[in-house]
Amino acid sequence: MNVLLLICLLLAAGLVAWASERIRPNLPNWVALTTFVLATLWVVFAWLSGPHEGGLYAEQFYSWIPRFGINVILKVDGLSLMLIGLTMLLGAVAVVSSWTETTTRRGFFQFNILWVMAGVVGVFSAFDLFLFFFFWEVMLIPMYFLIAIWGHEDRSYASMKFFLFTQISGLLMLVAIVALVWIHYSTHGVLSFDYHTLLGAELDDSVARLLMLGFFVAFITKLPSVPLHTWLPDAHTQAPTAGSVILAGILLKTGAYGIVRFVVTLFPEASRDFWIYGMALGVASILYGGFMAYSQSDFKRLVAYSSIAHMGFVLVGVYSFNDLGMQGAIVTMIAHGFSTAALFMMAGALQERLHTREMSKMGGLWVKAPRMGAVTMFFVIASVGMPGLGNFIGEFLVLLGAFQKNVFLTICAAIGIVVAAVYGLSLMQRSFQGTPNPDVPEMRDFAFREMSAMIVLMVALVWLGVYPQHVLSMTDAILPMLGVAP
Amino acid sequence: MGYWLFWIAGGIAILSAFAAITRMNASHALIYLVITLLSIAVIFFLLGAPFAAALEIVIYAGAIVVLFLFVVMMLNLGRRAVERERQWLLPGIWVIPAIMAGALFIVLGIALSGSEHEAVIEGTMVGPKEVGRSLLGPYILGVELAAVLLLAALVGAFHLGRRYIEERREK
Amino acid sequence: MEGPLGIPLEHVLYLAITLFLIGVVGILIRRNVIFILLSLELMMNASALAFVAAGAYWQEADGQVMFMFILALAAAEVAVALGLVVQLARRFRTLDIDAASEMTG
């Protein structure tokens, strides 16, 4: 599997999709969908054919700017492959979900989606810090366009907020990257942005802590964790459905991935000393996110806050520094990708039908659209953490891992499960159950197109919940690399 | 001798420059500007830069200011413009610029008088030949850039003027 | 020209400063665009004078080269600026520079 080829494919497909709008307005959708389905199959094929020596599924090296030690180093290990697979699958789902929603400038719309995805794939596979930062920015700007052009009523505020938060935190990371490279250069005399070279950088404790914080802040902004989360509810709420799906399903994962791949490994000592803060932030996210989710009356906003709570589990898991927590964090990332993406699709479908996201204007929708009700119920239950579905596996493993580290914080995190039940069921009650709202017009139920996307996600969640071993064994091998004892 | 010539020309330049910025009638002001330019040309000549002096007269006084005059004539300002100038140029408007200019003069004067050794210009002639050598030698890049600048100005001026002409034609 | 001229460099620079400041004051007190451009020409000449004086002091051609560049600059500036003046006069029916103050922050 050649990752660069995959990225180029996505970039090229973006251009083709943009151009194809002139032939027929619906053609960009087909181009994007085909690309994502093919890419998904490609990833699945790579997965089935197994890793090469050294546990890598792909490895590419191209010289880029040799003078500064910047190269195109792309590697795909189990974690990366899984996240890339998730990305491609959710890409297809996002395209399906916005099939009829977007009516203006579809070509440019799909172009942006494809380019975001290209950036994300790059982020998940770049093993050169400069390249990583490059892709980090590549995925940011099309996303900004997606929100700013096709968003809802408050889009300019939301997109600007999104942009500023991620950009400023990204700059912090850039500073940290450059400083790290410089320090490595001044001690070893080798100017290199290569991840594996930089792993050997010898840093003072205080310096390492500062640099680690630079990365950490960038990633928890993206994750996001309390208190840097406030861009997310606005961005999610205002983004078009596909944008929300991508944001929640994938872009948040880049933050988590960054922590796992870079913060923990590049600064092992500093991160280990930092565990209590990381974990506490995670717990704060869980509780505060859940609490805020309950207080929302906007369907999408509620789901957005619930994402914060779920990503808190990731943070807790990573900072438990053991195999259970780490694996739990990874499974949570994947499962959250599926469940929340589906809920955002549901919010989008409701908005398309009812032209509102306000739950006080819904109520009793089950009567009108039983399929949508059942599907929503499924995903609400999944995100509440029902055993047998993916989210539970992740959250339980996280709790199990965290419990070894700190009992008190684990208890607080476990309370988050109760809060999840409170907001999840309140979402269900306010939108689909209760007295049917007489003001709600007749709405059509899910048809084949939407249902098939949902079924894919449902099957994925059940699979993850009943047999998570596929995912667990893929990341098992790389746990030592992530600084976690197996 | 040269020194006195210099100050005579310089005094004329200052006086006429002052007159140029205070006149109400634009044409008169431009004529005063020409006088300033000519006195500066004299100074150039005294300083041993005959080529610069010639260009000052030919291009500055001869071409640029004439261009000004053309525009002034084209706009056909007349007596009412003079009246309006009189209304605009109130005595109060002088205060702040004058204070600041005075301050700057004092500061620069202090800075200049601070130097120890006497720097005296000998007045040795540096002729067109040296200037040409220098221009097309080390400064060739500057010349190219100046050419680009002039081209840009040409295009810009053409663009601005063309719109004017077209709009007139429509009327 | 032969022989020692005997003009102190400072004096030439005083002259240049004086002319420059007159130009500045001109810009600040006039509202008519033509006068502002005229003041601008004065300032440019003042700086050109400083260049040429410095070049003469060192007995090098560089001062005059700079003068040439200033000349080119002035020519370009005048060409565009006068085009703008014509447009301004047409559009606002006045030469008052304050009339064209729409480009606010």
Add this chain to the structure above:
Amino acid sequence: MEMLWLVPALPLAGFLVLFVTEGKLPKIAVACIGAGCVGFSAVVAAVVGWEYLTSGTDAYSQVMWTWMAVGEFKVEATLYFDYLALVMVGVITGVGFLIHLYATGYMWEEEGYSRFFAYMNLFVFAMLLLVLGDSLLLLFLGWEGVGLCSYLLIGFFHKDPANGYAARKAFVITRVGDTALILGLLLLFREVGTLGIQESLETARSIWPDGSLMNTAIALLLLGGAVGKSAQVPLQTWLPDAMAGPTPVSALIHAATMVTAGVYLIARMQGIYLLSEHAMLCVAFVGLATLFIASFTALVQSDIKRVLAFSTMSQIGYMFLALGVGAWSAAIFHLMTHAFFKALLFLASGSVILSLHHEQDMHKMGGLWRKLPIPFWSMVVGSIALAALPFTSGFVSKDAILLTAADAPELGMVFWGGAIAAAFMTSLYTTRMMVLTFFGETKMEPHDPSKANMWLPLLVLAALSLGGGWFGFTVLDSLFHDHGVHFGLHLDNPIAIATMCIPLLGLVAGYLIFYANVFDRKGIAESGVGKAVGRFWFVGWGFDKIYDSLVVNPFRWLARVNKGDFVDLLFRFTALVARILNNLFSISQNGRLRWYALTMFGGLLLAIVFVAII
């Protein structure tokens, strides 16, 4: 016994079929699938049980697949079948099938027929997984699964927001208990290193031969889970509201099976509890408190299903008491008999309710005994079993509990006294319920909807309620290896005689008070003290109010106040400062050329002065 996996798989298949067909099947097919798969499951369970009993092995386990494995943490999806599982599976599939059968008639007229049976089948699947799972995590899967189905079925009539509220209340409150359970699992794994039930019990015995603080902590955390699920004090408030669900649901989930999951959990983990006296004591006191509180509350309810709900709570309290005093077999036995007679009571009351067009207020019923003979006689049988009149199944099991409790060291008489007082109250409220419902003047004219599929389960359950006690003598006593539990009649012991007679006394008292009106009942109820006490009992001793004012209302208030997210204020403030500065500076950006020139000149002046000074 290889067919064991089929037992849970059949209901799951039923659920999947009903789920996928989205209610497009005809009702008759839905009924066949819904009840049929549970019936088949019961048959398979019977076969497996028979093989198990005849094989003479202690336990049989069936590994299906490795659920997850991370480092040392490994969870197998394993089914484990032993005596305890046998009883539980028998109750779940047997009683479950009867209730499904009943529900095919009861729900016939309702919307969402298929959805109902899908949920019911899913419930049976989850419940079976709960009792068959050999890993605590698998148990937890079933545990949450039944909680989910309970939520779905309580809120089955989702158009009424009150039902939705009751459903959410049930789910959230049990979730509180579940959180304790999860923490228990975490602690167990940390201390013992496994979540396999048998494995962990063995390890616990070997590493804590004399018990330890950790052991007690684990036991108490598990108890927390059990308390939530089994509606015991202090997490009991959800059960009465859960009666918003259709009556078969109340019978299956909120009487016969799910609410007894806590009892099952403690019985299953008895190895942990046996090592900790304090934990045992806690279990006993939880049971005692619940049975006491609930039986008083049941006396003043007017909704027939709420009476039964409080009665369920108090009966489960008996089971907890039994667990607490170490009478494991008596607890499980009472679980079984309670499943019989409480299911019977619910189904019979369901028939009454259905015939009165969903009227549940007992004060509006009366005089129905002639008009609804089958429900009436079923209720009579159920009532006497509930009141533990001699020779009914309820008597056998409850007697065993009370006598064992009386034998408990030190606190024996406390346990016995509390329990027997509650038993008296049980007779009293049962009588009241029967009198109000079936005797007196007829206030509403019933229509009898009874069909064979509805009265047949009643008959079977009535027979089991009467004769189910024989299981205790014949089978159970020999299966559980705990001795010192008193099954049978003990006429030589005054306590035993009192235990037998006091329920009878209650019956007589009930007859005198509610039927013969010997006392001025109204006068007492309307006097100041009577009113206050009545109200206090009626609201279930005020637990709801306490939780509302301590937790629910503050949470809601905070949620309302903080809807805008106060953290965002920080960032909004930053943005505001930037905007104010922007406005400030854009004043200078006024588009006036001479102003710009002046400021430039000023800046130049400053710069030169600055340089000159330096």
